[in-house]
Amino acid sequence: MEKKDIDWSGLGFGYVQTDKRFVANYKNGAWDEGTLTDDANIVMNECAGVLQYAQTCFEGLKAYTTEDGRTVCFRPDLNAERMFDTAKRLEMPPFPKDKFIDAVKQVVKANEAWVPPYGSGATLYLRPYMFGINPVIGVKPAEDYQFRIFATPVGPYFKGGAKPLTLCVSDFDRAAPHGTGHIKAGLNYAMSLHPIVEAHKAGYAENMYLDAATRTKVEETGGANFLFITKDNKVVTPKSNSILPSITRRSLMYVAKEYLGLEAEEREVHFDEVKDFAECGLCGTAAVISPVGKIVDHGKEICFPSGMEEMGPITKKLYDTLTGIQMGRIDAPEGWIVEI
Ligand code: PLP
Ligand code: COI
Numbered sequence: 458m459e460k461k462d463i464d465w466s467g468l469g470f471g472y473v474q475t476d477k478r479f480v481a482n483y484k485n486g487a488w489d490e491g492t493l494t495d496d497a498n499i500v501m502n503e504c505a506g507v508l509q510y511a512q513t514c515f516e517g518l519k520a521y522t523t524e525d526g527r528t529v530c531f532r533p534d535l536n537a538e539r540m541f542d543t544a545k546r547l548e549m550p551p552f553p554k555d556k557f558i559d560a561v562k563q564v565v566k567a568n569e570a571w572v573p574p575y576g577s578g579a580t581l582y583l584r585p586y587m588f589g590i591n592p593v594i595g596v597k598p599a600e601d602y603q604f605r606i607f608a609t610p611v612g613p614y615f616k617g618g619a620k621p622l623t624l625c626v627s628d629f630d631r632a633a634p635h636g637t638g639h640i641k642a643g644l645n646y647a648m649s650l651h652p653i654v655e656a657h658k659a660g661y662a663e664n665m666y667l668d669a670a671t672r673t674k675v676e677e678t679g680g681a682n683f684l685f686i687t688k689d690n691k692v693v694t695p696k697s698n699s700i701l702p703s704i705t706r707r708s709l710m711y712v713a714k715e716y717l718g719l720e721a722e723e724r725e726v727h728f729d730e731v732k733d734f735a736e737c738g739l740c741g742t743a744a745v746i747s748p749v750g751k752i753v754d755h756g757k758e759i760c761f762p763s764g765m766e767e768m769g770p771i772t773k774k775l776y777d778t779l780t781g782i783q784m785g786r787i788d789a790p791e792g793w794i795v796e797i
Pocket of ligand 1 (some may be wrong): 517677678679680681682701702703704705706740741742743
């Protein structure tokens with residue numbers, strides 16, 4: 458397979474239109490088989506449910522070229538499952554999990570020339586999404602839906618690649634205690650746009666959101682979960698019902714325990730104890746693991762001992778092991794790697 462002639466290493470996290478995308482429609486109470494299409498545009502009624510009441514959700518996963526030249530995806534079954542759960546919470550018809558995985562495979566295969574080469578630092582990001590498409594004017598769920606997956610080659614989510622980030626503690630809340638923080642609804646991201654623009658204007662890479670009820674516990678950022686490393690090398694990640702159950706975070710907790718022999722704990726993390734951690738990172742499909750060097754809380758700085766120059770040593774081990782598994786350099790646990 459001849460690859461596209463692109464400066465792969467120069468890619469940021471942006472949209473590049475690729476050749477094929479998958480589209481399936483839900484009408485009269487059933488999903489159709491779906492098909493690949495060249496058409497990157499969507500035509501819909503002015504009153505479509507997604508346009509009026511934001512009935513939309515999405516997923517994110519990646520395809521990689523392994524060291525030995527295979528094309529693989531990382532744990533697409535977990536994206537299928539999470540989208541299923543998200544759809545139920547948003548009163549959308551869940552897209553069947555086996556069909557989701559099949560559609561992922563079709564899109565990667567059809568865009569194989571866009572899967573960045575091994576060692577380029579880029580990957581093919583896949584964006585499954587679903588939305589209410591028929592006219593809806595009273596507040597109620599749509600009756601017809603469209604499910605799509607497109608692919609776009611991407612580089613690092615944060616500018617500067619692996620350079621530690623500076624975050625700020627947000628004055629805004631991301632998710633209510635019994636709200637939608639645990640699902641991947643578009644509305645969670647719409648509400649985060651103002652806080653992220655404000656954070657960027659003030660020179661921060663991302664927001665640290667605290668729990669909305671008490672503002673004492675760490676939740677997550679707009680697009681990634683937190684990982685902390687204690688001074689005695691324990692991996693700690695916040696437990697909360699209002700954060701997204703990150704597939705990367707769940708994988709890293711397993712990697713920490715089973716590959717690196719570290720203690721790994723998911724528990725409530727009080728903001729007061731953040732200053733005592735040795736390392737901090739953000740984890741997610743887009744973020745992979747992005748190190749955090751500093752968190753600013755209304756002028757008060759928390760500087761992690763790992764510093765502003767490079768990843769902390771445990772974060773680095775987690776990063777190397779996870780990306781090693783994704784790129785086929787390290788044996789993966791059963792079922793984690795799906796070959797295309
Ligand atoms: N948290 C939020 C709010 C996200 O948008 C994402 C991205 O998907 C994550 C966490 C990381 O999740 P995952 O590792 O499944 O990509
Ligand atoms: C992902 O990591 O896949 C996400 O959806 C996060 C988003 C902020 C790009």
